Amino acid sequence: MAYTVLARKYRSQRFDEVIGQDPIVQTLKNAIKTGRVAHAYMFTGTRGIGKTTMARVLAKALNCLAFDAPTTEPCCKCDSCVAINIGEDIDVIEIDGASNNSVDEVRKLRENAIYRPARCRFKIYIIDEVHMLSISAFNALLKILEEPPSHVKFIFATTEPNKVIPTIQSRCQRFDFNNISPAKIAGQLKSILEQEKIKYEEDLILPLAKMANGSMRDGLSLLDRLISTGVEPLTAEMVEQFLGSPNSEKICNLAAKIGDSDAAGTLTAIDDLISTGLGEVQIVDSLIDYMRDLMVVKSAGVESELLILTGQQRKRAGELAEKFDTSALVYNITALEKLRWAIKNSETGRALLEASALRFALSEHFLNVDALLSQLQAGAIKKKQPVSHNTTVETAAESTKSETDKQSDLPGLSDAESIKSNRQSTLKKTVAADEQTQAKAVSNRRKTSSQRENEIINDPSVKTVLMELGATITGIEELIIDE
16 A cells, blocks of 8 residues: 555544644534534635644534534544545535636536535535635635525635635635644654654654644654654654754854853854754754743743743753843844845855854843933933023122222212223123133033043944944934933
């Protein structure tokens, strides 16, 4: 017999076997129990998370010949269930929307839908990748989808629901499938290895489950590749050797060198990873994942369920997280994500990777914009209180009075002439004093703002933030003077 891959051999056959989609399973089972099965469903989500599998399970539940009515527990042994499992049932028609996307194909579907099923209760159309249908095909499907014959059910599956026109979506019950957690994928992988009686090391499971990226089918395909090597027991080193996963210890070493601000060690760690045949994008992806684990450790603790790590890996992550602060880790992750796209479009990816890693290693800490502005405002020069007009007048009046008293003692001057002379002299002195004071104040402010500007420019934290924002120091002088 031909070999059956694990993804097909261990495909879920009943509702209770579907992994990671419990709310959807419960809703569909209740709909069958209460007789409220809709005429059209739309299953959406990423690849390999059970959309087509759920469609087949629902078709078996509606058409199982072992029962007189739809059931939540199909027998999976009758002719209908067996035929649905392999996609060959005459009353459950599976259509590939990518290759049958024309309006003519939909017209044929409409012409055949009016005929009753050959042996089952319902004629069920499962259209995979329904978003690939043309606009004309969607429009041709509208009428029969809105008012189908009582014996017809539609189940659509798509990875891009945004491409399905709203008039189609409004006629369906939509269910959004979630990515499957690494913990649940790991549990399924262990169960399959035990059923296949294949020896493995415990450290193998978690790295393999994380590589699946939420897709059960991808996880089973990766496991199939490892089993095909013919080596037992399966080990974590095989994941790195045969599946191209970066060595976790080397990634951890790179993060440690960054945390120690070891520039030479950082470059050596990157060279060590590249020499194993890894690309720059793979290294960036792995470093993002590890920085994320450190961020979780800093924020939620080393025992958090958000971490998919072994006991030894948790201990090492806890020790390494002490070398970083949360703001630095947040900055590192966002910068690495930007770097990832830059490397893809660059012919000097290694230089970009090394430059970014050195920036992380040589920066003591990172401040966000709000903290930077708070620091600037806290250190800004306080504005001097202006002298009011009334105060100036009072001072001038006092000076005038004093000068008047003095001049009254001078011989040869009348009272009127003495008062007039004193006033003119006082006004001239007041104006000169004001001009001198203002000139001195402006000079001091410019000198102080220049000193403050130099301090801010030379601050390593400010340099880091401005470098990330692509900003300059222009305008700080005006800010300080205005303060």
